[in-house]
Amino acid sequence: MRLYVTGGTGLVGSNIIRLARARGGEIIASQYGPEPEWRVDYELDPLNLADHDAIRASILKYKPDAVIHCAAILDQLFMRANRELCWSIMVDGTRALAEACREVGARLVFVSSDWVFDGQVDLVDETSPPNPVNFYGVMKMASERDLAAMDGLDYGIGRLAGIYGLNYAAPSLARMENGLGFDFSVYVIYRLAAGLPAEVWTGPKVNDVAHPTLASDCADMLLRLAAHDGNGVFHCFGSEAINRIDLAHQIAAAFKADPALIMPTRTDQAVLDEYRHVGIPYRTRMSTERTAHRIGRRAFNVNEGLTKFRAEWDEFWR
Template identity: 30%
Template structure:
């Protein structure tokens, strides 16, 4: 059985990988994050504190546990925060990758790196893996820099790009668009939603499954991982309203420009998923099926 080490395991994706491994076995799991383990179940895997900004600690932890694969989920993903603090963005999204690469190359460990649709400019999505990157934000730029480092390395790697991940984490410390829209509409709070950005939202469970498939199939290269349903952000929020029978009249459609966000967003992303379906056996939920998964989890 392969041993995998996950960075950023307190985050949504990290928690979903833990959940999956505990339910299904498949691999031996070591989870790592800054500070204490926030996942409620503590048995069935090992946990180590690891700050990806501390190269000595990263090296020591990986040498201690000797994983076959590292799944690197830790990153600064707040697009406006990356624009405002480029130094921190660089350290978390680029320098951490360089640290992991040096250890993975030396120890012959597969690196599975999470990237984003924001590497594209959004002019002509949905995109294939080989399409030219052209980020419009510093977050996207940092992710391109990390991809270049990885592709120029001698490491065995798989880069999994993904889009607008949604799901429920145990401590609910961070929201996502589905939970935000549902909570606001349940309170009958008016919300502004952009109608000129198109995405293919990704259920966190599907992304966790793709990570494990990439380990099991010893995947190499770049893979596009998302849901299959292509929609505008306004459509997405309307679908959330429909699913939970909430009032549409609180949804106020606006243009991206009117938000005056520090970082620019790509207009139309979305992915062609053929490669992941063929090579990895990836089989995502539909958006409605994803909402059912969330509903069942909320019901406990």
């Protein structure tokens, strides 16, 4: 399969490229910012998703069989300050990509998010109505709707949640601060390994209960989706929901670190102030049954994911 990946320098995209390379596929990746830090033995094509003509030109140039569209902006404060630009990249850019895919007959896998939901209803599934509480979720929902409304488009919408893992294309980006959850596992691992307390925010403005998802595992789910022939929404995230404190304890167990260093803490006041206008779903518990049935596997549960992550971590830093 000739696979085109957007966001190949990202956490998810780098895992997709790594897995697809190991499986021997032909890969083209769009490149936005700095070059990847790993050895590039696949095609790179510079692309800013705000440039919609360039999106079409790139897809027509490579005529892939499938496109996995990972690229996105995840910084909530940047989104709040730059709504038009982000809409152009995230919503209009996705539509331009979908139109180009339809033109060349490529299947499009659009990477969406559990944050299309508000976190107020348990066990929502692939058919449940979304109700985003922030601009990011609104943009993901708008793209999902756009794709579903396009006649003749071969597409899958792969929703992800709480990604953790190694960004193989940009390991120097591993951030260790306790952000709003995206680098939570890496933060906990580094702190505990150094014998330092790991603060786990439990107050508002954190996605406390979520489905942690190992990046390499959802990469496999998304590659399955690229080879699948069904349209619609797929829940490609970890099959178990857990709160942050329990997750920190499971990370400590997987990495054989001292759980006594895990410190439940109220969310930092500066973050509460900065994010006062940004809605963050507190508890997102969803069903993955339909997707497991449709694509032939469920993603890892927490223990399975962390066990695999430990193996990846040890191999990477050896």
